[in-house]
Amino acid sequence: MAEAETGTVGTAIGTEDAAGAPAGAPAGxxxxxxxxxxxxxxNAKRAGGRSERTIDDYRKKLGLFQRWAAxxxxxxxxxxxxxxxxxxxxxxxxxxxxxxxxGMADSSRKNHLAVLKSFFETLxxxxxxxxxxxxxxxxxxxxxxxxRSYLTxxxxxxxxxxxxxxxTDEAKTAGEADGGAADPKVAEKRxxxxxxxxxxxxxxxxxxxxxxxxxxxxxxxxDDLSFVRGGEEVRVARGKGNKERVVPMSPKLRKSLxxxxxxxxxxxxxxxAPPPHLFLNEKGARVTENTLRRRLYKWVRQSPxxxxxxxxxxxxxxxxxxxxxxxxxxxxxxxxxxxxxxxxQVMKYAxxxxxxxxxxxARL
Numbered sequence: 001m002a003e004a005e006t007g008t009v010g011t012a013i014g015t016e017d018a019a020g021a022p023a024g025a026p027a028g029x030x031x032x033x034x035x036x037x038x039x040x041x042x043n044a045k046r047a048g049g050r051s052e053r054t055i056d057d058y059r060k061k062l063g064l065f066q067r068w069a070a071x072x073x074x075x076x077x078x079x080x081x082x083x084x085x086x087x088x089x090x091x092x093x094x095x096x097x098x099x100x101x102x103g104m105a106d107s108s109r110k111n112h113l114a115v116l117k118s119f120f121e122t123l124x125x126x127x128x129x130x131x132x133x134x135x136x137x138x139x140x141x142x143x144x145x146x147x148r149s150y151l152t153x154x155x156x157x158x159x160x161x162x163x164x165x166x167x168t169d170e171a172k173t174a175g176e177a178d179g180g181a182a183d184p185k186v187a188e189k190r191x192x193x194x195x196x197x198x199x200x201x202x203x204x205x206x207x208x209x210x211x212x213x214x215x216x217x218x219x220x221x222x223d224d225l226s227f228v229r230g231g232e233e234v235r236v237a238r239g240k241g242n243k244e245r246v247v248p249m250s251p252k253l254r255k256s257l258x259x260x261x262x263x264x265x266x267x268x269x270x271x272x273a274p275p276p277h278l279f280l281n282e283k284g285a286r287v288t289e290n291t292l293r294r295r296l297y298k299w300v301r302q303s304p305x306x307x308x309x310x311x312x313x314x315x316x317x318x319x320x321x322x323x324x325x326x327x328x329x330x331x332x333x334x335x336x337x338x339x340x341x342x343x344x345q346v347m348k349y350a351x352x353x354x355x356x357x358x359x360x361x362a363r364l
Contacts, residue, residue, distance in 0.1 A: 032083045032127055034066045041119050044126070053215065061115045068094055083129045088136040091116065150318040155305045156208055160201060163299055167198035167259060192282060195263040199287070200295050202253075202260035203279050204315055209253040210234050211319035211338045214289050214312040220278040225249075225257065236339065245339050320349035 041062070042055055050058075070078040072093070073085050091113075098104045098112060116133075123129040151159065169190075206212045206220070216236050224235040232249035249257070268274035268284040277286040293312055300310050307314075316338070323334050324346075335346045 032123070032129060033080045034062075034069060034083060034086075035080050037083050037123055037127070037129075038062045038066060038119070040126070041122050044122060058115055058119075061112050062119055065094060065112075065116060068097060083123060083127075086120075086132050087130075088132045091132050091136055149314050150321040151208070151305070151307070151310075151314070153322070155307065156318065158305050159299060159303045160204065160208075162303060163197050163201040163204070164256075164259075167194050167201055167263070169194060169197075191263075191266055195260075195266045196282060196295075198256075198260040198263045199267070199279055200292075200299065202256045203287075203292055204296065204299075205253045205256040206234065207312060207315035208318050209250045210247040211316050211323075212236060212247075213316055214292060218277075218279060218287055218289055218292065221276040222278055223276070224278065227254070227258075243339050243341070245336065247337050317349065320346060324349050 038059070042058060045058060046052075046055055066080065069081040069086060069090060072090065073081045094116075095109060095113060098109045099106075104112070120129070120131045120133055124131040203217050206217050207214065212220075212234070220234070220236075224237060226233045226235070226249075232254050234247045234249055234253070236245050236247065264278075264280065265274060267280040267282060272284065274280060274284055275286060279287045279292075281287045281291055289312075296310070296312055296315075300307065320334060320338060323337070324330065327333070331343055331346055334349065335341070335343050338346060340346050
C-alpha cells in the first residue's frame with residue numbers, strides 16, 4: 001500500500017514560553033513535541049551520513065506515526081503530541097493500526113517499528129525522554145517460508161541473452177535487403193533500439209555481476225570504470241550510507257560495458273556532449289531508477305523465465321548468492337564487495353542457496 005504523504009506536522013506556531021516550547025508544555029525533555037523531535041532525529045541521522053533517500057523514508061514513517069498519535073491522544077483536530085505521552089500501549093496499538101487500519105504486510109510493519117525504535121532510542125540518549133520500547137512486550141511478526149529471490153545462472157542467461165541479441169542486431173531492413181537505401185527514420189529507430197538494449201544489458205549486468213544496487217547503478221559516471229588490463233574494476237563512489245567501494249569487473253560485465261560504450265554517444269543529442277553519467281536515457285540525460293525498473297519488467301515479461309515478480313534488487317541478490325556458491329565461507333569478502341558493514345546482512349545469501357540446501361538434505 002502506498003506510504004502516507006511526506007513531511008511531519010510541526011508544532012503549531014504561536015505563543016511560546018521562555019524555554020521555546022509551546023505554551024502550556026512542560027519544561028525540559030518531557031515537553032518535547034513529536035514534530036520537533038522528528039526534526040531533531042532527521043538532522044542527527046543526516047549528520048551521521050544517512051542518504052537523503054533514507055532520511056525521506058524516516059520522515060514518511062515518523063510523520064505517519066505523528067499524525068496517528070496526535071489523533072489518538074488529542075482528538076481528530078490535534079496535529080501533534082508530547083513525546084512523554086507515548087507509552088508501550090501506544091506503540092502496540094500503532095502496530096495493530098498499521099495492520100488493520102492501513103492493511104500493511106508484516107514486513108512493512110516490521111520496518112516501521114524498527115524506525116520508531118531507533119527514533120525513541122535516540123531521544124532517550126540525547127533528550128532523556130522515556131523510551132516506550134523498554135517496557136514493550138515482544139512484538140512478533142509472521143515469518144513466511146523463504147522465497148528464492150535470485151536467478152540461477154540458466155535464468156540469468158535466458159533474461160540477458162535476448163537483450164544482448166537486440167543490442168547487436170545487425171539485421172538489415174527490408175529496404176537494405178533489397179539493395180535500396182534504408183529509410184533514415186527506420187535506421188534511426190533501429191539504432192536507438194540497439195543503444196537502449198545495450199544500456200539495459202550493461203546496467204542489469206552491473207547488478208548481476210558486480211552486486212550494485214539500482215541507485216548505485218544509475219549514479220555511475222564514466223570515471224568510475226577502469227579497463228586497465230589486469231585491474232578492471234567498477235568504483236561505487238556513491239554507495240548506500242555514502243560508503244565507497246571497488247568491485248572487480250568480471251569478464252561478462254566488461255564485455256557488456258564495452259558494447260554499450262560503443263553505442264552510448266548515440267543517445268546524446270546531436271552536437272551536444274553527453275553528461276558524465278554512464279547510463280543515459282533516449283534524450284541523453286541520466287537514466288532514472290524508474291526507467292530501469294520499467295525496462296527490466298518489460299524484458300522479464302518477454303523472457304521465458306517464470307519470475308514475473310523479479311525486482312532489480314533480486315539481480316543484486318543474485319550476485320551475492322552466486323559469490324557464496326563459488327566461494328563458500330567468504331562472507332567478509334562478500335560484505336566488502338556489496339557495501340555491507342554488518343556481516344549478518346550477507347548471511348542471507350548463504351542461506352538462500354536452494355540447490356546446495358537440497359543437496360545437503362539428500363546426503364542425510
